[in-house]
Amino acid sequence: MKSSVIVFPGSNCDRDIAVALEKLQFKNSMIWHKxxxxxxxxxxxxxxxxxxxxxxxxxxxxxxxxxxxxVIKAGxxxxxxLGICNGFQIxxxxxxxxxxxxxxxxxxxxxxxxxxxxxxNKNKFFNKYKKNEILELNIAHNEGNFFTDKKxxxxxxxxxxxxIKYCDKEGNINPKTNPNGSLNNIAGIFNKNKNxxxxxxxxxxxxxxxxxxxxxxxxxxxxMN
Amino acid sequence: xxxxxxxxxxxxxxxxxxxKIKELLGREANLLELGIFSxxxxxxxxxxxxxxxxxxxxxxxxxxxxxxGENAGVIDIGDDDAIIFKxxxxxxxxxxxxxxxxxxxxxxxxxxxxxxxxxxxALMNSIHFGSPTNKNTQNxxxxxxxxxxxxxxxxxxxTVGGETKFNSTYNENILVNAMAVGHAxxxxxxxxxxxxxxxxxxxxxxxxxxxxxxxxxxxxxEFDENSEEKKPTVQVGDPFTEKLLLEACLExxxxxxxxxxxxxxxxxxxxxxxxxxxxxKLGIELNLNKVPCRENNMSPYEMMLSESQExxxxxxxxxxxxxxxxxxxxxxxxxxxxxxxxxxxxxxxNFDNKIVADIPIRALADEAPQYDRKWxxxxxxxxxxxxxxxxxxxxxxxxxxxxxxPDHSNKSWITDQYDQVVMCDTIxxxxxxxxxxxxxxxNKAISISVDSSAHYxxxxxxxxxxxxxxxNWRNLISVxxxxxxxxxxxxxxxxxxxxxxxEFVECINGMKEACEFLNFPVxxxxxxxxxxxxxxxxxxxxxxxxxxxxxxxxKIINMKTKKVGNLIIIVGKTFGHLGQSSFMREIYSVNxxxxxxxxxxxxxxxxxxxxxLINLNLVASCHDVSSGGILIxxxxxxxxxxxxxxILKPKKFTDLNEYFFAEDQGRYLIxxxxxxxxxxxxxxxxxxxxxxxxxxxxxxxxxxxxxxxxKTQELYKNNNQWFKKFNAIN
Numbered sequence: 001m002k003s004s005v006i007v008f009p010g011s012n013c014d015r016d017i018a019v020a021l022e023k024l025q026f027k028n029s030m031i032w033h034k035x036x037x038x039x040x041x042x043x044x045x046x047x048x049x050x051x052x053x054x055x056x057x058x059x060x061x062x063x064x065x066x067x068x069x070x071v072i073k074a075g076x077x078x079x080x081x082l083g084i085c086n087g088f089q090i091x092x093x094x095x096x097x098x099x100x101x102x103x104x105x106x107x108x109x110x111x112x113x114x115x116x117x118x119x120x121n122k123n124k125f126f127n128k129y130k131k132n133e134i135l136e137l138n139i140a141h142n143e144g145n146f147f148t149d150k151k152x153x154x155x156x157x158x159x160x161x162x163x164i165k166y167c168d169k170e171g172n173i174n175p176k177t178n179p180n181g182s183l184n185n186i187a188g189i190f191n192k193n194k195n196x197x198x199x200x201x202x203x204x205x206x207x208x209x210x211x212x213x214x215x216x217x218x219x220x221x222x223x224m225n
Numbered sequence: 226x227x228x229x230x231x232x233x234x235x236x237x238x239x240x241x242x243x244x245k246i247k248e249l250l251g252r253e254a255n256l257l258e259l260g261i262f263s264x265x266x267x268x269x270x271x272x273x274x275x276x277x278x279x280x281x282x283x284x285x286x287x288x289x290x291x292x293x294g295e296n297a298g299v300i301d302i303g304d305d306d307a308i309i310f311k312x313x314x315x316x317x318x319x320x321x322x323x324x325x326x327x328x329x330x331x332x333x334x335x336x337x338x339x340x341x342x343x344x345x346x347a348l349m350n351s352i353h354f355g356s357p358t359n360k361n362t363q364n365x366x367x368x369x370x371x372x373x374x375x376x377x378x379x380x381x382x383x384t385v386g387g388e389t390k391f392n393s394t395y396n397e398n399i400l401v402n403a404m405a406v407g408h409a410x411x412x413x414x415x416x417x418x419x420x421x422x423x424x425x426x427x428x429x430x431x432x433x434x435x436x437x438x439x440x441x442x443x444x445x446x447e448f449d450e451n452s453e454e455k456k457p458t459v460q461v462g463d464p465f466t467e468k469l470l471l472e473a474c475l476e477x478x479x480x481x482x483x484x485x486x487x488x489x490x491x492x493x494x495x496x497x498x499x500x501x502x503x504x505x506k507l508g509i510e511l512n513l514n515k516v517p518c519r520e521n522n523m524s525p526y527e528m529m530l531s532e533s534q535e536x537x538x539x540x541x542x543x544x545x546x547x548x549x550x551x552x553x554x555x556x557x558x559x560x561x562x563x564x565x566x567x568x569x570x571x572x573x574x575n576f577d578n579k580i581v582a583d584i585p586i587r588a589l590a591d592e593a594p595q596y597d598r599k600w601x602x603x604x605x606x607x608x609x610x611x612x613x614x615x616x617x618x619x620x621x622x623x624x625x626x627x628x629x630x631p632d633h634s635n636k637s638w639i640t641d642q643y644d645q646v647v648m649c650d651t652i653x654x655x656x657x658x659x660x661x662x663x664x665x666x667x668n669k670a671i672s673i674s675v676d677s678s679a680h681y682x683x684x685x686x687x688x689x690x691x692x693x694x695x696x697n698w699r700n701l702i703s704v705x706x707x708x709x710x711x712x713x714x715x716x717x718x719x720x721x722x723x724x725x726x727x728e729f730v731e732c733i734n735g736m737k738e739a740c741e742f743l744n745f746p747v748x749x750x751x752x753x754x755x756x757x758x759x760x761x762x763x764x765x766x767x768x769x770x771x772x773x774x775x776x777x778x779x780k781i782i783n784m785k786t787k788k789v790g791n792l793i794i795i796v797g798k799t800f801g802h803l804g805q806s807s808f809m810r811e812i813y814s815v816n817x818x819x820x821x822x823x824x825x826x827x828x829x830x831x832x833x834x835x836x837x838l839i840n841l842n843l844v845a846s847c848h849d850v851s852s853g854g855i856l857i858x859x860x861x862x863x864x865x866x867x868x869x870x871x872i873l874k875p876k877k878f879t880d881l882n883e884y885f886f887a888e889d890q891g892r893y894l895i896x897x898x899x900x901x902x903x904x905x906x907x908x909x910x911x912x913x914x915x916x917x918x919x920x921x922x923x924x925x926x927x928x929x930x931x932x933x934x935x936k937t938q939e940l941y942k943n944n945n946q947w948f949k950k951f952n953a954i955n
Contacts, residue, residue: 009465009472010379010469012380012468013381013647019649049381050379050464053465053466054465108641109371109374109378109643110642111642111645111646112637140647207649210778211646211650211651211663
């Protein structure tokens with residue numbers, strides 16, 4: 001499997017995702033944001049961080065960068081694209097995913113381990129998980145509060161386009177187990193064709209037993225399936 | 226134009242200091258030169274009151290590669306690896322503008338570390354606020370915490386721990402000390418000493434603006450009711466540019482093109498250029514028309530004294546200039562040769578084809594005044610605690626009250642605002658005795674702990690100075706690491722007051738004794754004087770940041786109890802010392818008495834034995850006993866795992882409060898398997914160490930036989946509510 005990680009000057013999870021991908025034998029390339037050519041890859045990752053500082057709306061400037069044009073084209077051709085955290089924000093800003101990521105409801109940056117529940121495994125990203133499996137992942141963001149209009153929300157819910165939702169250790173999904181105010185506890189969404197995934201939690205941070213758990217690894221294994 | 230008295234005072238200089246300047250120049254200074262002298266001669270940059278005392282601290286041993294005097298300290302951790310680290314204060318700016326003050330404190334300390342060639346791998350901090358009932362505290366806490374997080378999170382360096390304390394002594398003068406730790410190849414460490422004549426001096430990073438002009442001078446003056454007006458002297462941070470600068474510098478460092486490098490910290494362009502030239506015994510000539518400016522019509526005075534952030538000065542190998550420029554272009558950063566090194570030993574500034582300043586470097590750096598300030602030996606309060614008249618309180622009520630106090634409450638409200646795991650090498654986050662961070666791609670890790678004990682220091686500075694070094698050492702041992710070296714940040718009042726100076730001198734004497742005894746050298750640090758408002762000093766608050774090493778990832782342990790049925794043993798003797806304890810303070814608001822005594826021989830012996838037991842895989846979990854005493858430490862172990870404990874009553878103590886809340890030093894709690902008890906006992910006996918079994922791990926319930934029984938869940942709830950309530954959005 002060939003993967004490409006897009007590197008913006010303010011990306012800071014690019015090395016982390018590269019380590020996880022290489023651990024699973026992905027042939028990974030780091031693609032600088034000023035590039036105009038994206039090598040042919042089975043998976044494109046837009047990693048977490050602060051792309052261009054994010055002093056404006058998170059991801060807004062990154063969405064207009066050279067390389068993003070290529071990412072958009074690849075996405076439209078059906079390539080697998082994974083946007084994590086700031087990557088999710090960028091995918092929304094560039095229109096590959098719909099909706100908006102608002103400021104966390106608590107108005108604070110949140111970085112902690114949370115639980116998510118697999119809502120659907122019939123897709124390229126989560127097929128190595130069981131449905132309703134509970135994972136412990138880490139979040140670290142200021143704007144992760146997903147919002148969208150009713151029509152889009154229904155479309156997401158009705159078409160299995162919400163693969164993961166925030167929950168507690170026992171799997172309860174309710175306002176109390178929602179860390180950032182996200183609509184319906186949404187932690188990540190697909191586009192219509194399920195080839196593009198945006199998620200706030202960081203699977204790459206849970207790929208090493210020494211530092212954490214390995215709850216994130218099956219996501220990368222799923223992609224190889 | 227002749228410099229007048231008012232101008233001299235405005236620049237924080239004394240009249241006799243200005244007379245010395247005139248003597249060194251052989252003429253009157255102009256305003257720009259006065260500004261430059263004031264920036265170099267203020268307390269913050271010149272250490273004029275502290276230098277003669279700091280010299281007493283041990284700064285060398287076989288693992289120290291670079292001690293104090295450079296941007297940060299460097300130690301050898303084996304193989305080709307070096308750890309570069311330092312702690313620094315940003316107290317005054319943070320009180321004036323908490324978000325930016327704290328943020329730029331983090332930015333500054335990160336630059337100190339990557340300037341030397343290290344990739345930063347962890348951030349820590351020690352923050353002290355005024356009383357929770359003070360009207361400013363909530364706002365300051367919120368601002369400082371978001372500032373620390375806002376900067377570190379964005380640059381992408383994990384903030385892995387620290388300490389937060391509250392006391393009315395900091396009402397008008399909070400403390401914000403930030404520590405950065407980096408990893409480098411020990412063969413590729415970069416220094417600030419200039420070498421070679423006619424070498425290009427390059428300005429890189431952000432443009433120079435009007436922010437932070439005279440910041441270092443401000444930091445060297447005490448506050449009064451007009452402090453608010455000093456807002457324009459606080460710098461504004463830009464973590465994005467810091468990230469660019471970090472990556473660009475590290476990329477450039479891979480090539481052999483840098484001769485010397487220095488970040489523009491306090492006193493910006495002035496101190497960086499002078500420091501480089503002075504260390505290299507060279508001169509430096511700058512063309513100020515070339516300095517990249519953010520605003521129009523900036524004067525030489527403003528350029529030289531601006532403290533705009535995220536800037537560096539680099540002296541390059543002239544053959545590598547093009548290649549270097551390409552790297553900075555890639556990262557969209559300014560890269561301008563602002564002229565060259567010379568052999569004149571003078572700082573010469575050109576602007577609009579005129580020489581606007583010309584000062585011998587030696588005058589600025591070496592001739593800075595040094596004072597042996599008058600100091601009074603502190604009067605030590607004897608332990609005159611009278612507890613007979615105090616109202617008796619049930620032990621379980623004491624436990625809950627201490628656990629729910631601001632100083633002892635769980636700090637996750639704070640640490641949840643810091644990205645603690647970016648870089649994916651954080652093995653232990655905040656909340657333990659020390660944070661643990663792996664060296665990327667290697668089977669080794671370092672531990673980091675930041676500690677202070679202002680109460681102890683205020684009551685007995687020398688004993689307090691010793692105690693913090695020991696506590697730091699203990700914390701590093703409690704996670705299983707071998708303590709290596711420390712950095713210190715010394716926060717005190719005005720050195721011009723003999724009583725404050727006495728506290729400073731004695732704290733250093735105490736630290737020196739402990740550091741020497743434990744072979745625990747000080748490799749970097751910072752002194753922050755003038756922490757007072759309207760002539761009232763803060764408690765003497767030295768802060769220690771220590772580094773320990775694991776040469777194997779299997780040796781890392783934490784304080785979480787592991788298995789029902791295991792025993793908890795206390796190692797080290799309990800005498801029942803309650804002076805300066807959390808117990809007296811939180812329960813009775815009594816601040817009397819002397820702090821617990823430090824016995825360095827026991828400290829070392831106990832610590833080494835604990836490390837030995839850990840290395841023999843005999844310890845399931847470990848926690849040091851510090852503020853709050855045994856019962857609080859036991860509760861912390863219990864809450865970490867959510868398992869309960871069945872605690873035994875001591876045989877020799879009739880007063881349970883003395884046993885459970887005393888803060889006697891040199892003690893650890895360790896969890897061991899019942900089957901290992903004999904082995905552990907024989908090792909401790911052999912080293913002549915006092916120990917006794919204090920508890921047994923059980924499910925859910927935290928209890929003391931025939932006295933109280935509380936659910937661990939209940940302890941947790943009480944320990945986790947204060948910050949949320951304090952900061953609830955109304």
